[in-house]
Amino acid sequence: MPRAILCILDSVGIGGAPDAAAYGDAGADTLGHIAEACAEGRGDREGLRRGPLQLPNLDALGLGAAAGLSSGHVPPGLSDAARGGRFGVGREISKGKDTPSGHWEIAGVPVPFEWGYFPRTEPSFPDALVTAFVEQAGLPGILGDKHASGTEIIDELGAEHIRTGKPICYTSVDSVFQIAAHEEHFGLDRLYEICEIAFELTAPLNIGRVIARPFVGEASGSFKRTGNRRDFAISPPEPTLLDRAAEAGRQVYAIGKISDIFAGSGVTHKMKATGLMSLFDRTLEAMQISPKGTLIVTNFVDFDSEFGHRRDVPGYAAALEAFDRRVPELIAAMAEDDLVVFTADHGNDPTWTGTDHTREQVPILMFSPALSRGEIGIRTGLSDIGETVAHWLGLAAGRHGRSVL
Numbered sequence: 200m201p202r203a204i205l206c207i208l209d210s211v212g213i214g215g216a217p218d219a220a221a222y223g224d225a226g227a228d229t230l231g232h233i234a235e236a237c238a239e240g241r242g243d244r245e246g247l248r249r250g251p252l253q254l255p256n257l258d259a260l261g262l263g264a265a266a267g268l269s270s271g272h273v274p275p276g277l278s279d280a281a282r283g284g285r286f287g288v289g290r291e292i293s294k295g296k297d298t299p300s301g302h303w304e305i306a307g308v309p310v311p312f313e314w315g316y317f318p319r320t321e322p323s324f325p326d327a328l329v330t331a332f333v334e335q336a337g338l339p340g341i342l343g344d345k346h347a348s349g350t351e352i353i354d355e356l357g358a359e360h361i362r363t364g365k366p367i368c369y370t371s372v373d374s375v376f377q378i379a380a381h382e383e384h385f386g387l388d389r390l391y392e393i394c395e396i397a398f399e400l401t402a403p404l405n406i407g408r409v410i411a412r413p414f415v416g417e418a419s420g421s422f423k424r425t426g427n428r429r430d431f432a433i434s435p436p437e438p439t440l441l442d443r444a445a446e447a448g449r450q451v452y453a454i455g456k457i458s459d460i461f462a463g464s465g466v467t468h469k470m471k472a473t474g475l476m477s478l479f480d481r482t483l484e485a486m487q488i489s490p491k492g493t494l495i496v497t498n499f500v501d502f503d504s505e506f507g508h509r510r511d512v513p514g515y516a517a518a519l520e521a522f523d524r525r526v527p528e529l530i531a532a533m534a535e536d537d538l539v540v541f542t543a544d545h546g547n548d549p550t551w552t553g554t555d556h557t558r559e560q561v562p563i564l565m566f567s568p569a570l571s572r573g574e575i576g577i578r579t580g581l582s583d584i585g586e587t588v589a590h591w592l593g594l595a596a597g598r599h600g601r602s603v604l
């Protein structure tokens with residue numbers, strides 16, 4: 200029985216979404232703009248990286264060709280000469296441009312409903328929600344109550360949070376209620392506990408996730424978020440690829456944020472890791488220890504959380520290059536009948552205004568020693584990815600999308 204390894208490079212979009220304008224994102228192109236910036240010397244950072252973007256391994260699997268297909272031009276430094284694998288473009292059909300919609304659609308379940316969002320006002324959260332939260336969680340109040348970048352708001356309000364014991368609550372254009380609190384002064388378990396309460400209260404508003412954002416440090420300028428982030432997400436509306444694989448008795452490895460994103464559903468083995476390289480290590484480890492028929496799904500969050508949201512072009516470019524350098528290790532670890540897929544859940548163009556995700560199409564790069572080279576075109580609906588994986592694993596076809604094989 201073959202295995203499948205699904206690598207989701209969080210936010211590595213390739214532009215070209217026909218509905219981008221509806222999101223204020225017409226022209227956004229995460230990979231394309233990073234490559235352009237690097238070609239023009241705007242991707243250099245002393246001690247980190249310099250020069251044109253170099254992704255020879257992903258490019259050989261069709262990254263440049265997929266980007267060309269999506270946006271109309273191959274990003275500088277990449278090529279349209281894919282040498283192996285099936286490559287193409289994924290066009291999301293779910294509304295919204297956040298992580299759960301992208302992941303669920305990839306796993307065969309597009310989101311048929313509108314998420315709830317909090318307005319870009321101050322305060323942002325409804326009075327009734329804040330009142331119920333403060334009361335049920337036994338809090339002296341909350342700080343923030345607005346749209347914000349998570350790193351900026353802890354700098355702004357971290358000291359007051361320590362002094363008052365009020366958690367920092369904030370949101371973004373995504374369907375999220377985020378709570379930042381100090382790991383020691385406030386306490387990590389206490390943070391998770393109040394997140395559970397917030398999750399119960401926000402679910403009726405169709406808010407996709409409550410995210411615990413613990414941090415450490417003692418003063419503004421030195422506060423730092425830790426790897427103990429936890430997402431409390433609503434469950435997908437229908438069984439996903441993960442559920443279908445688990446139901447068929449397969450092992451399902453969820454690496455990084457995957458288990459949180461799917462609310463644990465269909466996960467048989469969970470591996471947490473912090474940082475791009477350790478997520479890669481865990482993926483290789485899962486490949487070493489898992490039997491035939493296994494599904495491995497990894498979310499590589501750092502592209503999004505460390506660089507996209509931070510609008511850090513050199514950081515994003517360096518992370519892509521570091522990932523690319525390890526692709527040969529993954530390919531070497533594959534069995535003859537393993538399938539690996541590289542894709543993404545949405546964009547997060549670090550050259551764009553603001554600090555939010557961007558509506559973009561995503562690359563679909565499929566590789567197996569058992570698979571010939573070929574273009575799969577622009578696929579409407581990311582569920583074609585999940586259906587291809589299901590087909591590869593020998594699972595019954597699902598309700599959305601179809602296998603490209």
Ligand SMILES: O=P(O)(O)O[C@H]1O[C@H](CO)[C@@H](O)[C@H]1O
Pocket residue numbers: 298347348349350370371372373374375377412504508554
């Ligand atoms: O600025 P930080 O806290 O990283 O927040 C980001 O993380 C959330 C989840 O991806 C997004 O909605 C975005 O707001």
Ligand SMILES: [Mn+2]
Pocket residue numbers: 209210297298503544545
């Ligand atoms: Mn994401």
Ligand SMILES: [Mn+2]
Pocket residue numbers: 503504508556
């Ligand atoms: Mn994000």
